[in-house]
Amino acid sequence: MASVETAPALAASWRRCRDDYNLDPNGAFPPMRLTDSEIRQRFERTLDRVEFGSGAMIHMRKVVRDTGYSVLFADRLGVVVKDFCDSETAHRLRDKGLAQGSVWNESVVGTNGIGTTLVERHGTFVIGSDHYHNRLKEFVCVSTPMVDPEGDILGVLTLAGNAGIQPGEARLLHRLVRDSAGWIETALFRNRFRSHFLIGLAQAPDINGEVFQSLLAVDDGGFVAGASESALRLLGAARADVLRQPVSELLGVPLRALEGGMGRLQRLDAQGGDAQYAYAFPNGRRSSVVVQPPAASSVRVRGPARQPAGPGFERLAGGEPRMQRNVELARRVADADLPILLQxxxxxxxxxxxxxxxxxxxxxDRPFVAVNCAAIPESLLDSELFGYEPGTFTGGLKQGKTGKVLASSGGTLFLDEIGDMPLELQTRLLRVLSEREVTPLGAVEPVPVALSLVCATHRDLERMVAEGSFRQDLYYRIHGVRIALPPLRERGDLCDLILSLAAGQKCSAGPLSLSAEALEWLVSHPWPGNIRQLSNVLRLLALTCDDGIVRVHDLPEEIRAGRQPASPGRDGPADTADANRDSLRNASDMAQRLRILQALRECNWAVSEAARHLGISRATLHRRMKEYELARPNG
Known part of the structure; x- marks a missing residue:
């Protein structure tokens, strides 16, 4: 999220198009589009951002519905990975290439909202003739960049439509885009630091939107672990000057007083400045504090008490047999000196x-340190994992940095998406695991570490070993115990899981409830984003459903677009075959279908073996397979 600075940015962009890119304003069009395989890969890389942003993007689409605008999300290379397009003008935009998979890098198509925003790193609106290419002059693009919790640009959020608007209207649209981008950044920040103590900053004694976007994340030691872009602007400080600083010195706020006044607005005495206001409110299992940034002082922060993090084994297992077996295995090896690989x-x-x-x-009671190897730029992953000594390189923290490996000593180091780790760092990690010591960058002597290692990946590491993209010796080093987590669509307890998660969502009318038809649609959805996607959808429904009962028309478009409704008169066609195929009239029928599908998959579609596993005859299984139209997939 960033402010809009348009005129100078457009002039600079035109110069780049003419002098650096040598682009022809009458050249070939539309822009290049990735292959379907490449689109899937880029979508998977940005799936968490698309999921966290889906609520904001759906809201944007509702606001501009029937105005001819499309809502687009492009990744950091200018590739559109998600588009919301439901009007005639928006379909014309797709014809021009503003659709999923199209590349809108400035060096490819010239001045445009997406590509120019990525170069300038702030919001832009490009109206009609502002575009460099003549084929784009009938359109307007209002764009703003989004940054991840580490401050790196992760993509661009854009509204695109007809160019028949005035700059004043464009500024209003930009406010919508900017606020939506801020919502997505906040959701990503809160997820990234969900186990931390969060502090919101505000300029005035009001509990408003600024409070929830201007965030600092504080670790158990009272040090700042993360800062949102909005918080940095309020503090007037660079990220490097804030991270790893004691929050008490940064803010000068005694948290004990704030904790004592949780749930009400507090006025605090400012030291040499304006009055300070604070509001403490619960945030998950920790307390979050909202304060106005005052002058610095030496007040010491008392960190929040350590409490168990995340759901327990019982909740994770549910009624799914494979997950129950996974949990039993995990219980047995949790204290063993064996690395665990989750796939x-x-x-x-x-x-x-x-x-x-x-x-x-x-x-x-020791640290759990999580590192997403795919989310950290390759140039920073080395220093993030192994740390560095003071003065190691220009731009580093003056006091140096403790790496994640050393920070996890005595506890658990969780390396997520280890399949994305570069080969050079694989070699360093292998040495650390073999010798149980780490040498920070710039250090002479190694430092002993005692850690338990859990790794995770969605990739096929065995295939990567065969291809030479993952070290074989490291693979066997991390492969002490392998636990495979089934995708949501294959879970036999999917119906019960959806109902359980929905009951845990609170809306204005109480716990969230699902109609039978809505439950049917949710159970039949393929859920490419699995539990994370399902949780986000249910959270969205809790916010948007007025009476607390979710019906089919309440479901997000991406759910309803997955298949046709089950019967006529409820938003769908009167095709009897489709209705019979999709109409599982109650939860027990849906659960039975899923149990049969799971058994067939586990038995590699051997019908006799699956029937024995289910405790039914082969003839009965054949009859139910026909009833539910279950057939072995080709290949």
Whole structure:
């Protein structure tokens, strides 16, 4: 999220198009589009951002519905990975290339909202003739960048439509885009630091939107572990000057007084400045504090009490037999000196499972340190993992940095998406695991470490070993115990799981409830984002459902677009075959279908073996397979 600075940015962009890119304003069009395989890969890499941003993007689409605008999310290379397009003008935009998979890098198509925003790193609106390419002059693009919790640009949020608007209207649209981007950044920040103590900053004694976007994350030692872009602007400080600083010195706020006044607005005495206001409110299992940034002082912060993190094994297992077996295995090895490798698709709950292992072990009162190897730029991953000594390189913290490996000593180090770790760092990690010591960058002597290792990946590491993209010796070093987490669509307890998670969501009318038809749609959805996607959908429904009962028309478009409704008169066609195929009229029928599908998959579609596993005859299984139209997939 960033402010809009348009005129100078457009002039600079045109110069780049003419002098650096040598682009022809009448050249070939539309822009290049990735292959379907490449689109899937880029979508998977940004799935967490798309999921966390889906609520904001759906809200944007509702606001501009029937105005001819499309809502687009492009990644950091300018590739559109998600688009919301439901009007005639928006379909024309797709014809021009503003659709999923199209590349809008400035060096490819010239001045445009997405590409120019990525270069300038702040919001832009490009109206009509502001575009460099003549084929784009009938359109307007209002864009703003989004940054991840580490301050790196993760993509661009854009509204695109007809160019027949005035700059004043464009500024209003930009406010919508900017606020939505801020919502997505906040959701990502809160997820990244969900186990930390959060502090919101505000300029005035009001509990408003600024409070929830201007965030600092504080670790158990009272040090700042993360800062949102909005918080840095309020503090007037660079990220490097804030991170790892004692929050008490940074803010000068005695948290004990704030904790004592939780739930009400507090006025605090400012030291040499304006009055300070604070509001303490619960945030998950920790307290979050909202304060106005005052002058610095030497007040010491008392960190929040340590409490168990994340769901326990019982909740993770549910009624799914494979998960129950996984939990039993994890209980047995939680305290063993064996590395654990978790494998499963994106969103299957690998980090939650790793946290449950940690909390079940004798190390539960020691640090659990999570590192997403795919989320940290390759140039920073070395220093993030192994740390560095003071003065090692220009731009580093003056006091140096403790790496994640050393920070996890005595506890659990969780390396998520280890399959994305560069080969050079694989070699360093292997040495650390073999010798049980780490040498920070710039250090001479190694430092001993005692840690328990849990790794996770959605990739096929054996295939990567065969291809030479993952070290074989490291693979066997981390492969002490392998636990495979099933995707959501294959879980036999999917119906019960959805109902359980929905009951845990509170809306204005009480706990969230699902109509039979809505439950049917949710159970039949493939859930490519798995538990993470399901949780986000249910959270959205809790916010948008007025009477607390979710019906089919309340479901997000991406759910309803997955298949046709089950019967006529309820938003769908009167095709009897489709209705019979999709109409599982109650929860027990749906659960039975899923149990049969799970058994067939586990038995590699051997019908006799699956029938024995289910405790029914082969003829009965054939009849139910026909009833539910279950057939072995080709290949």
């Amino acid at each position: 499963g698709e994106t969103g299957t709950g690998k980090e939650a499972f790793a946290r449950a292992i940690h909390m079940h072990s004798s190390r539960s």
